[in-house]
Amino acid sequence: MHSRLRGAAALAVAGIIFAPLSALAQKTYDTGATDTEIKIGNIIPYSGPASAYGVIGKTEQAYFNKINAEGGINGRKVKFISYDDAYSPPKAVEQARRLVESDGVLLIFNSLGTPSNSAIQKYMNTKQVPQLFVASGASKWNDPKEFPWTMGWQPSYQSEAHIYAKYILKEKPDAKIGVLYQNDDFGKDYVKGLKDALGEKSASMIVAEESYGTEEPSIDDHVVKLKEAGTNVFISITTPKFAAQAIKKLAEIDWHPMQFLSNVSASIGGVIEPAGYENSQGILSAAYAKEAADPQWDNDPGMKNFLAFLQQYDPTANKLDGAVIYGYGVTQTLVHVLQMCGNDLTRANVMKQAANLKDLEIDTLLPGIKINTSPTDFAPIHQLRMMRFTGRKWELFGDIMSGELGH
C-alpha cells in the first residue's frame, strides 16, 4: 500500500517536472487542427432530390454551436464547414476536394448518400483523410482493410436483415417467406443480409422474391403474386411510398401473414397513417433510435438532453423528424471521438480513436444499444430492437439484438 502511494507520488512529481515538455510533445496536429480550432468538413444535399436530408446538416451545425458555447472540445472551437452536393456524385467529388485542399479540414464527417460517398471514397483514402461516420446504410463502409479511412455509423441494411432472419428462425421455423424489395443497392443489400443470415435454409425458406423499380406506379401485382406463392411471412423492403401501398394491398386482399417492414419505412406519419392504423396492426420492424413522439421517453435523461438542446440551439427544428434525432446522435459520437483524441489531433489518431469505441451510449439511441468499434470492425452500430405496431404506435419488445452473424 505504502509503496504504491510512493510510486504514485513519484509519478506525480515526474509529471510536474516533465509536464511542459510532454505537453509540447503531445500536441501534434494535422491540417485542420490548431490550439484554438478544429475544422470539420461535411457534404449534404441541401438542394436537389434528397434535400429533405438537409435537416441533418442543420442539426449538426446547431450541435457544434452548443459545443462551442460550452467551451469547445478540449478548449478548441469547432468550425463546421458544410457544403451542398445536390446528391450529385461529381459535385460531391468537387466539394470533398475543396474541403480537403482548399479549406484544409481535419476530416470529412457524415457525408450523405451511397453514390456520393462511393465517389469520394478512393480520393479520401488516397489522401488519407478520415471519411468518418458516413451517412448511408450500405454495408460497404465497413471495410477497414481496403479503406482504412472510411467508417459508417448507423446499422447497415444487412444488419437489420440479419435481425429479422434471426427472429424468423426462432419464432417461425417453418416460415415460407415472400420478399418484396426495391431493385437498387438498398434492396439488394437487404436481400443479401437476409440470405446470409438464413444460411442453408434460405433456399427452402424464401419461397418467392419480387422486385420493383421506383418508376412503377403501383406494386399491387407483386403483392398478389407473393400471396399466390403460398407464403406466410411477408418482408417489405420498401421505401415509404411503396411500403404504404403494400400494407394497404395486403388488407385489401385479406391476407394476414407475419409482416416485416424495413426501418427505412417505419415512419408513422409517412407510412402507417396513409396506409391506415387498422391495416397496420401487428406489423414488425426494428429500431435503434428513440422517437420523440413516443411517450415512454418522456422522463428519459437522454431525450431530455435532446429536447433541451433543440429548445436552446435549434428551436425551429421539428423534433418528430427522424433526421434531427439522427444528426444529434451522430454528432455526439464525433464529439466523443475528438475528445478522446486529446491533444493528438492527427488524422491517424482520429481514425485510431474512432476504431476504439467501447460501449459508448448516445442520448438518442435506444437504451442498451451501444457503439462498439475495433480496428477490424468499422460498423459502429449493429444492434437493433424489434418492435410491433400496436394501437397507434410502435411497441418495442424483446431484447436488444445484434446484427452480427454467429451470435
Place this chain on the structure above:
Amino acid sequence: MSAAEDVVPTDQEGQAVEAVPKRAMTLGTGTSLVVLALLILTPLVVKSFVTFQMTQLLVYGLAVLALNILTGGSGQFSLGQSAFYAIGAYASAILIEQFNVNYALTIPVAGVLCFAVGFLFGQPALRLSGVYLALATFALATAMPQLLKLNFIEPWTGGVQGLVVDKPDAPFGLPMSQDTWLYYFTLAITIAVYVASVNLLRSRSGRALMAIRDNEIAASAMGVNVALYKTLAFGVSAGITGVAGALGAIVVQFVAPDSFTITLAIQLFLGMVVGGVGWLPGSFVGAAFIIFVPNMAESVSKGLSGAVFGVLLFLVIYLVPHGARQVAIASQQLIGKFRK
C-alpha cells in the same frame, strides 16, 4: 390589327434562337492567343484544387460547346445531352476498368460511339422540331439513369453502385501531378475539338447548317439535304458530348447513374444560354457559370441557395439576354472607343 396577325411572327425577333453570322461565332486571333496562354499558365500558379475545377470547367465547356453546335449551328434543341454525356462516361469507365484499355484510347471510342447513338437517335427525332424535339430528347435524358441501372448490364456498369475509375499518372515520367497532367490532357483535347468545331461551322457543311437554322424551306430549295445535315449535326453534337463525358469520368474518377440525371442536361442548356447561343467561346463562360455560381449562391445562403442562384440567373438574362457574347461585344466596342 387582327388576332391572327398577333401570333404570326413577321421578323427575326420572333425566333427563339437569334441568328448569328458565322464570323461572330469565334474570337479574334489575338484574343484567342491570350486566352490560350492564360489557360496554359494557370496550373503553374494555382492550387491543385483550382486546377481540378479548371479541368471540370473545360469538360463542361466541351459539353456546352456540343450543344451550341446543335442549337446555335443548326437551330435544333436538345435537353438530352446528359444521356450522351453518360454514354461517353460509361464507355470510358467500362473500357478502363473492365477491359484495361488505356484511358487516352477510350476517348475517341466514346466519341465515335456517341456519334453513332446520336446519329441513330437523330433519325426519328428529325421528324420533330422545336419544342417537340426538346421533349423527345428530354425523355432520353430521363430514361438514361434508369437504363444504366438495368440488371443485365450490371456486371459491366456496376449497377447503382457505379464504377470507380483509376486516375492516370503523367506519362513519360513528366514531373507533374496527376491533376496538372489531366488538366493539360483535357486542354489539348478541348483545343482540338474547339478548332475542329470552328472549322466545321466555317465550312460548306457549316453554312448548310446555318441555312437550315435560318430557314429550312429556303435551305432545301438551295439544294441542302436538310434531313442529312440535321442528323449529322445531332451526331456531331452527341459525339463531342461523349468525349466530354469520357473526360469527365476520368477527371471525377467515378461514374454512377445518379451522376447523369436530367439536372445535368438542364445545366448544360443553362450554360449555353448564359454563354450566348451560337457563340462558341461563350460555351466556356457558360461552363464557368454552372460550376462556380452555385458555389457562390451557397456561400450567400445555404437554405436559399437555389433561390439565390435563380436571382443571379434572372439578373444575367435580364441584363445581358445574349449572354457572354453580348458582354464581349460591348467590351470590344469600349476598347474601340478608347483607341480613338
